Amino acid sequence: MAKEWRLLPLRVDDAFTSMAIDEALLRLNAGGKSLNTVRFWRWLPSTVSIGCFQSVEREVDLEVAKRYGVDVVRRITGGGAVFHDHDGELTYGFVCRQDDMPDDIIESYRLICGGLVGGFERLGLRAEFKPVNDIQANGKKISGSAQTRRWGSVLQHGTILINPDVRRMFELLKVSPEKISDKFIASAYERVTTIERELGRKPSFEEVRKAMSEGFADALGVRLVEGELTKEELELAAKLKPKYASDEWLRKR
């Protein structure tokens, strides 16, 4: 009988709540109080998340973010800046005991990202894992992930590009002065793709969530059982939220 992991319902939250839930799940999983969990969420408002080693001033045009009402948050995971478009992006979160993952970092990414690759296949796309943390379809990035390991547990979260506004993404991210030129956007299209572009249609968030959940269950050899966040998890998340919303945390680097 396969091990049971928890699958949470699709949530829509602001950036600070989502990051706080991730950390709460990681802490409580490490403390033996939360099940291994897979979840999916959307961001409201749209948000730029930056990696924990990135300098916000160097990576994000804060004036543009303000103008569009886009939140900016620092993650506890490394990696790069991501534009989480409310209408075109789905994020997954994954928390489990370190013992349930390979110790090797790239191998653990390979295992978790293997679930996403299976999910893309269920949607009708051929995708492959590109170490350390990317998934490509047709040689272009369609998903990126970031992982942290703390207190004996692993948190990995990542972006699934359904049909984000790529032009807005490059306005928000400080890539280079010519970033919003048509030429630059064209070259970005050579490197980044979306589910809508590859599939020729935009699947619903639920359809993507279902495909990816099945992919995860398959790749991990576990049974995902629908569940809810516990009172303890929600209470801890509420306590952690102010840190993510603080200017001190955002400008840490």
Next chain:
Amino acid sequence: MGYAEFKAPKGVIKVEVELSNDIISDISISGDFFMYPEEAIEQLERVLVGTKANRENLLAAVRAFYSSTRARTPMIEPEHWVEAILRAAGG
């Protein structure tokens, strides 16, 4: 204050460095790399302060950082940090 970016096999390392008589007096490292555990980055910055900004001394300091913290940085080697720092230091 010198600044440079260096594209490692995985991630861009961004370094801001201040020198006093060829010795690092302040350094700030940022970028889209991965490091486990994450707080080791502060230790890396600490061991670099006081180090002479030449390849040999920097490499020794970065290697000592890896062996004392057991930090893991997928697809980033000591040489990559050193290269980024040397560029920021202007030599």
